[in-house]
Amino acid sequence: MSLLEVKELKQHFTIKKGFLGEKKIVKAVDGVSFKIEQGETLGIVGESGCGKSSLGRTILQLIKPTSGEIHFQGRDITHLSRKEMKDVRKEMQIVFQDPYASLNPRSTVRTILEDPLIIHGIKSRHKRMDIIEGIIDKIGIRKDQLDRYPHEFSGGQRQRIGIARALTLSPKLIIADEPVSALDVSVQSQVLNLMDALQKELNLSYIFISHDLSVVQHISDRVAVMYLGKIVEIADVDELYQNPLHPYTKALLSAVPLPDPAQKKERIILQGDLPSPVNPPSGCPFHTRCPQATPECKAEIPELREKSMDHWAACIHVQPGQKQSIRTSIS
Amino acid sequence: MLLELQNVCLELKRNHKYVKILDEVSFQVNQGETVGIVGESGCGKSMTALSIMRLLPEKAKLKGTIKLEDEDVTKFSKKALEKVRGNKLSMIFQDPLTSLNPLHTVGKQIEETLMLHTDLTKSQRKQRVVELLREVGLPRAEELVHEYPHQLSGGMRQRIMIAIAMACNPSLLICDEPTTALDVTVQAQILELMNSLKKMNEMGIIMITHDLGVVAEVCDRVIVMYAGKVVEQAGVKELFQNPKHPYTKGLIESIPKLGERKQILGSIPGTVPAPDKLPSGCKFADRCSYAMDTCRRKMPPMVHITNEHSASCWLLEEEEGEQFVTSGSKRIETTLHH
Numbered sequence: 001m002s003l004l005e006v007k008e009l010k011q012h013f014t015i016k017k018g019f020l021g022e023k024k025i026v027k028a029v030d031g032v033s034f035k036i037e038q039g040e041t042l043g044i045v046g047e048s049g050c051g052k053s054s055l056g057r058t059i060l061q062l063i064k065p066t067s068g069e070i071h072f073q074g075r076d077i078t079h080l081s082r083k084e085m086k087d088v089r090k091e092m093q094i095v096f097q098d099p100y101a102s103l104n105p106r107s108t109v110r111t112i113l114e115d116p117l118i119i120h121g122i123k124s125r126h127k128r129m130d131i132i133e134g135i136i137d138k139i140g141i142r143k144d145q146l147d148r149y150p151h152e153f154s155g156g157q158r159q160r161i162g163i164a165r166a167l168t169l170s171p172k173l174i175i176a177d178e179p180v181s182a183l184d185v186s187v188q189s190q191v192l193n194l195m196d197a198l199q200k201e202l203n204l205s206y207i208f209i210s211h212d213l214s215v216v217q218h219i220s221d222r223v224a225v226m227y228l229g230k231i232v233e234i235a236d237v238d239e240l241y242q243n244p245l246h247p248y249t250k251a252l253l254s255a256v257p258l259p260d261p262a263q264k265k266e267r268i269i270l271q272g273d274l275p276s277p278v279n280p281p282s283g284c285p286f287h288t289r290c291p292q293a294t295p296e297c298k299a300e301i302p303e304l305r306e307k308s309m310d311h312w313a314a315c316i317h318v319q320p321g322q323k324q325s326i327r328t329s330i331s
Numbered sequence: 332m333l334l335e336l337q338n339v340c341l342e343l344k345r346n347h348k349y350v351k352i353l354d355e356v357s358f359q360v361n362q363g364e365t366v367g368i369v370g371e372s373g374c375g376k377s378m379t380a381l382s383i384m385r386l387l388p389e390k391a392k393l394k395g396t397i398k399l400e401d402e403d404v405t406k407f408s409k410k411a412l413e414k415v416r417g418n419k420l421s422m423i424f425q426d427p428l429t430s431l432n433p434l435h436t437v438g439k440q441i442e443e444t445l446m447l448h449t450d451l452t453k454s455q456r457k458q459r460v461v462e463l464l465r466e467v468g469l470p471r472a473e474e475l476v477h478e479y480p481h482q483l484s485g486g487m488r489q490r491i492m493i494a495i496a497m498a499c500n501p502s503l504l505i506c507d508e509p510t511t512a513l514d515v516t517v518q519a520q521i522l523e524l525m526n527s528l529k530k531m532n533e534m535g536i537i538m539i540t541h542d543l544g545v546v547a548e549v550c551d552r553v554i555v556m557y558a559g560k561v562v563e564q565a566g567v568k569e570l571f572q573n574p575k576h577p578y579t580k581g582l583i584e585s586i587p588k589l590g591e592r593k594q595i596l597g598s599i600p601g602t603v604p605a606p607d608k609l610p611s612g613c614k615f616a617d618r619c620s621y622a623m624d625t626c627r628r629k630m631p632p633m634v635h636i637t638n639e640h641s642a643s644c645w646l647l648e649e650e651e652g653e654q655f656v657t658s659g660s661k662r663i664e665t666t667l668h669h
Binding site for chain 1: 371372484485486487514515516517518519520522523541542543544545546547548567568571572581582583584585586587588589590592593594595596597598599600602
């Protein structure tokens with residue numbers, strides 16, 4: 001049994017232009033399916049506006065999904081009541097991107113960490129403090145810093161506090177939405193190392209959402225690439241980075257500037273920007289920017305199919321079992 | 332030589348007292364060369380750029396010389412500055428949405444620069460604007476002239492910013508994190524554009540960024556800054572292959588590299604100290620794993636390892652006898668001898 005299984009999940013938002021304007025639908029998440037095992041990290045990458053964050057929030061049901069199913073530890077949690085959901089949330093937590101905006105500036109770190117415990121009914125103050133002290137020890141915040149306010153900490157420390165808050169209820173799954181994007185590289189690596197260590201110690205599962213392909217490669221076991229609300233490719237991390245099948249994944253990987261001036265690589269420069277999710281292109285959503293697009297791509301929406309062992313891609317031009325040449329950049 | 336900074340010090344007023352933001356910053360930019368400035372946030376990268384542009388708060392104390400084509404920018408009057416900015420000296424900022432005026436059309440904003448600095452007639456200006464939009468790779472240039480910034484995507488807005496900066500063929504272009512707010516695929520487009528513009532116009536570029544990938548991709552030489560000081564500078568290949576300062580090493584080791592899987596990333600403990608709480612001696616000593624007693628007492632001198640490579644660290648001074656030539660313990664400037 002997988003820890004989390006998402007089936008055909010859809011999250012559509014209706015937007016209305018003006019008072020009498022016509023209704024439009026933004027398909028932020030449009031039929032996404034995947035599984036996560038205990039102790040595994042699934043990386044989700046894509047450009048801004050591809051629906052990565054909406055997906056994270058929909059799984060936690062911070063926004064109710066339009067359709068589809070979410071199974072957590074074998075139980076369908078899609079239609080639970082608020083009260084029932086509260087119990088499930090103990091096991092799934094989220095870490096947000098901006099460590100400045102996601103901590104209450106008027107609460108001390110102690111209050112921030114204690115709140116989830118109070119909400120989930122741990123009545124004894126002693127027990128609460130035991131839990132908190134156990135956690136801050138793991139994340140490298142000192143006991144005497146507990147009564148300080150968030151503004152007294154640096155960005156990296158604040159993100160550690162955000163992670164500690166997610167850990168207080170000993171969850172099984174943490175959804176991390178761009179957890180290191182606001183941090184400097186040196187601090188970013190501290191937080192990534194911490195997340196790695198915590199995962200090993202507590203057997204956590206992560207859904208790691210990021211636009212940074214190098215970071216996702218570092219932390220993930222499997223990676224899903226999203227484009228306009230759909231997963232276009234999903235595979236084991238090494239397989240995906242060494243043998244990308246979908247033209248979008250190839251372009252993304254080739255666009256990353258390598259921190260090594262000696263390595264020159266062939267670059268696929270995509271034309272134009274991400275199309276608006278309000279008015280996505282017909283057929284394959286990527287055909288407007290795809291260097292390999294043919295007229296057939298406009299006609300039908302390609303399904304996510306298994307092209308080789310555990311390597312799924314949504315492109316009609318990728319034949320099953322076909323080994324594509326390895327890009328020069330990724331050796 | 333296009334630009335030369337010599338012992339530039341900058342003090343800004345914070346909480347009623349002056350705080351040192353830049354400390355004896357010296358470097359050069361040659362024509363047709365891209366020089367990267369890297370460092371964590373709060374290292375003084377942007378303040379260096381703003382000092383060159385003289386876009387500083389009124390009470391700022393700026394010392395040292397900033398020579399742009401043999402004229403000292405620090406001595407310029409307001410009028411002389413207005414003549415240079417947007418003309419010989421241009422700057423692109425990180426966030427294209429906040430740096431464009433939302434109330435004016437794109438065309439008008441590009442034309443403004445031309446109006447201030449050239450003698451072109453109105454129709455010539457209109458023509459030049461369309462040309463510029465084409466040069467920066469924007470489609471349907473004639474229609475775009477009449478559109479407002481909010482109608483464009485992030486990548487397009489940054490192209491407009493580049494068009495404005497390029498309007499008068501500047502000899503020096505300063506880019507402050509030009510691609511940080513953009514997606515990787517769009518970033519690749521913009522970097523390619525900047526490279527081709529550089530080749531076409533023979534201008535010098537200062538590229539401020541925290542992304543070492545971008546540095547490796549577009550820069551010829553790199554300056555590493557820490558706590559308001561230049562701690563290392565070298566050619567781009569040399570810097571990545573043979574970094575000398577522990578801070579540079581730490582930065583390079585802490586980035587996850589595409590195509591390489593490591594169990595644990597290197598990292599630098601702690602954070603950049605606030606400018607009013609700088610330690611005496613080497614500013615990096617508190618975070619440095621090689622720190623010795625000397626480091627906490629005395630500021631290390633700039634050691635020239637080769638003509639093009641210098642770093643300021645006591646470790647290098649120790650090896651001095653064997654490999655390196657320095658001019659004793661007195662601090663020497665980071666000038667490159669060509």
